[in-house]
Amino acid sequence: MPYKYFEEYNEQVTEDIKARYKSIIEDLGEDVSRDGLLKTPERASKAMQFLTQGYNQDAAEILKSAMFKESYNEMVIVKDIEVYSLCEHHILPFFGKAHIAYIPNGHIVGLSKLPRIVDVFSRRLQVQERLTQQILDCINDTLKPQGVAVVIEASHMCMMMRGVQKQNSVTTTSGFRGQFEKIETRNEFLKLISNSFS
Ligand SMILES: Nc1nc2c(ncn2[C@@H]2O[C@H](COP(=O)(O)OP(=O)(O)OP(=O)(O)O)[C@@H](O)[C@H]2O)c(=O)[nH]1
Numbered sequence: 198m199p200y201k202y203f204e205e206y207n208e209q210v211t212e213d214i215k216a217r218y219k220s221i222i223e224d225l226g227e228d229v230s231r232d233g234l235l236k237t238p239e240r241a242s243k244a245m246q247f248l249t250q251g252y253n254q255d256a257a258e259i260l261k262s263a264m265f266k267e268s269y270n271e272m273v274i275v276k277d278i279e280v281y282s283l284c285e286h287h288i289l290p291f292f293g294k295a296h297i298a299y300i301p302n303g304h305i306v307g308l309s310k311l312p313r314i315v316d317v318f319s320r321r322l323q324v325q326e327r328l329t330q331q332i333l334d335c336i337n338d339t340l341k342p343q344g345v346a347v348v349i350e351a352s353h354m355c356m357m358m359r360g361v362q363k364q365n366s367v368t369t370t371s372g373f374r375g376q377f378e379k380i381e382t383r384n385e386f387l388k389l390i391s392n393s394f395s
């Protein structure tokens with residue numbers, strides 16, 4: 198059976214979150230009954246459920262659903278994967294790019310599954326460090342490659358729109374396992390993704 202990616206919105210959860218958004222909007226001093234805001238609590242409830250759907254998804258199952266026996270022994274890189282997540286401290290977006298590489302060990306994985314697991318872990322309340330680690334661990338534990346590397350570059354709205362208000366800072370996190378712990382392999386990967394860095 199194909200893996201199911203997004204469940205229907207749960208009616209009860211939608212109603213519960215909607216009621217809470219309604220009172221938050223009122224607490225902010227707005228008139229929730231005016232035309233433009235009438236459906237906002239429900240829209241916001243559904244948007245938030247969409248943005249946190251990763252809690253209900255199993256990244257390892259997604260990888261397992263498309264692993265193929267293959268003797269290819271070189272580096273496979275999928276770079277510039279869009280990341281949209283929510284920082285767990287302020288529930289504001291952070292967004293950027295993920296770059297993933299692995300060296301197969303008897304099995305390759307369907308390429309689209311790498312962006313899919315980025316989404317599974319991004320669509321939660323996150324910190325960039327844990328997001329990086331979870332992607333890395335999932336590939337390492339499921340595919341059991343000779344090595345895996347993950348780099349994420351992201352901008353955090355909580356540092357841009359509020360707080361320290363820095364518009365141009367980019368945070369880079371990375372993790373390396375197996376063959377990528379060797380400096381030459383790691384450098385080859387970093388060189389191959391380097392034109393992605395602005
Ligand atoms: N390490 C890490 N920190 C993050 C991430 N996203 C947001 N933060 C930080 O979480 C921290 C929370 O710090 P607090 O001092 O409790 O919150 P705050 O008073 O709103 O801090 P400011 O943002 O400095 O105004 C801030 O420094 C944020 O920049 C992330 O992905 N990783």
Ligand SMILES: [Zn+2]
Nearest residue numbers: 284286287355
């Ligand atoms: Zn934040």
